[in-house]
Amino acid sequence: xxxxxxxxxxxxxxxxxxxxxxxxxxxxxxxxxxxxxxxxxxxxxxxxxxxxxxxxxxx
Numbered sequence: 001x002x003x004x005x006x007x008x009x010x011x012x013x014x015x016x017x018x019x020x021x022x023x024x025x026x027x028x029x030x031x032x033x034x035x036x037x038x039x040x041x042x043x044x045x046x047x048x049x050x051x052x053x054x055x056x057x058x059x
Contacts, residue, residue, distance in 0.1 A: 019046075 026042075033045045040048065
């Protein structure tokens with residue numbers, strides 16, 4: 001019998017947010033997602049983009 005997989009990211013010290021974006025920005029995010037080898041979800045792509053910006057600021 002296979003073990004049931006948990007969906008989504010693991011719960012760590014996180015908090016959900018709701019965000020409205022212009023359609024053009026969503027389309028740009030989707031284009032960027034398709035450039036990734038693993039085709040991340042929209043939320044994962046947004047996390048990656050934020051990490052890139054935040055990572056640059058912390059150095």
